[in-house]
Amino acid sequence: MTILGLLTVLFPHLVCLQIDQVARSGRSVRIRARTKTSQAACPYCGVISQRVHSSYERRVCDTAVSGQDTVLHLRVQRFRCGNHPCGNHHCGKRTFVEQVPGLTVRYGRHSV
Ligand SMILES: [Zn+2]
Numbered sequence: 001m002t003i004l005g006l007l008t009v010l011f012p013h014l015v016c017l018q019i020d021q022v023a024r025s026g027r028s029v030r031i032r033a034r035t036k037t038s039q040a041a042c043p044y045c046g047v048i049s050q051r052v053h054s055s056y057e058r059r060v061c062d063t064a065v066s067g068q069d070t071v072l073h074l075r076v077q078r079f080r081c082g083n084h085p086c087g088n089h090h091c092g093k094r095t096f097v098e099q100v101p102g103l104t105v106r107y108g109r110h111s112v
Contacts, residue, residue: 013102017074029068034075040098045091047083053095054078060103074100 001009008015014033021032039050055077062070077098083091 013100014072016100024068025071027068029070030073031062031070032073032075035077035098035100037077037098040077040079040096042079042081042083042091042093042096043099044093044096045081045083047081047091049079049082051080051082052077053080072103074103076100 007019014031016036017033018036019031019033021030023030023032034055039048041048055075058074058076060072060074062072064070078095079098080095081091081093
């Protein structure tokens, strides 16, 4: 079985991510990953945006694997809402953070 195959079996919710590093840290496993998305829908108005504003790292506690806690350090992107032209506010939000389906929810510290 390939590494990708093993990943697909053990962590099916991480397959859509770019995995940068997997390391043991004490009694837990630390996974550094980032999203590969180039666009996201604004959760407030639904308009798709491709304008990345910034990115930051979220810490998400995931299900234990073989008795070891798994902590996901996930770099997510903040997008500018495309429904927010200067001087004409169509959407109340200037920016929003992408969510990873099946993995993250807004303000959540644990994976779905
Ligand atoms: Zn919006």
